[in-house]
Amino acid sequence: MPFYKKAFNKKQQVYYPRAIVQGKPVETETIAKYLAKISTVSNSDVQAVLGDISGAMHTYMSQGKSVHIKGLGYFRYVLDTVGVGNLDDFNFTKQVKAVRVEFIPERTKTSNGTYSRALIDSDELEWIELSPNTKDETPGDDQDDDDRPVIE
Numbered sequence: 001m002p003f004y005k006k007a008f009n010k011k012q013q014v015y016y017p018r019a020i021v022q023g024k025p026v027e028t029e030t031i032a033k034y035l036a037k038i039s040t041v042s043n044s045d046v047q048a049v050l051g052d053i054s055g056a057m058h059t060y061m062s063q064g065k066s067v068h069i070k071g072l073g074y075f076r077y078v079l080d081t082v083g084v085g086n087l088d089d090f091n092f093t094k095q096v097k098a099v100r101v102e103f104i105p106e107r108t109k110t111s112n113g114t115y116s117r118a119l120i121d122s123d124e125l126e127w128i129e130l131s132p133n134t135k136d137e138t139p140g141d142d143q144d145d146d147d148r149p150v151i152e
Contacts, residue, residue: 001126005134020130021138061101073105073118 007018032046039046057067057075066076080098084090106118 001128003128003130003134005130005132005136017127020134020136022130022134023137025139068106071106071118073103075104076102078102 003020003022004017005020006015008015028047028050032043032050035041035046036043060067061075061077066074068074078100079096080100081095082097084095105120107115108118110116
């Protein structure tokens with residue numbers, strides 16, 4: 001079950017729920033053991049493939065392609081940039097602040113014409129509210145404090 005806290009955005013002056021990560025991340029070895037258990041592939045084979053997937057994805061994304069993993073979604077490189085008002089001031093190197101990987105979950109069309117995203121089954125999710133003092137343990141969560149909402 002996923003968790004949330006009540007967050008306050010100072011800029012917009014609104015409260016909203018913010019998803020919170022708890023505990024340590026599930027590591028590759030745990031995923032490999034699970035996949036081995038539900039398939040005919042051994043744990044070591046699964047770990048070998050999972051260990052090489054990031055390098056393979058980088059190879060193709062660095063060629064300007066997106067990577068589609070069936071049942072999971074799409075991955076591609078995107079840029080965090082700053083703009084300039086005058087085309088003469090355009091300088092790619094100075095304007096690019098970061099390169100990120102964007103993930104877009106796979107979606108499938110349901111019988112009623114709506115879409116369902118991979119990894120999300122809203123009917124099975126029961127969100128639990130956490131105390132305002134509970135620490136968010138999201139790895140790599142390096143938002144600037146100015147942009148981070150106040151948790152209340």
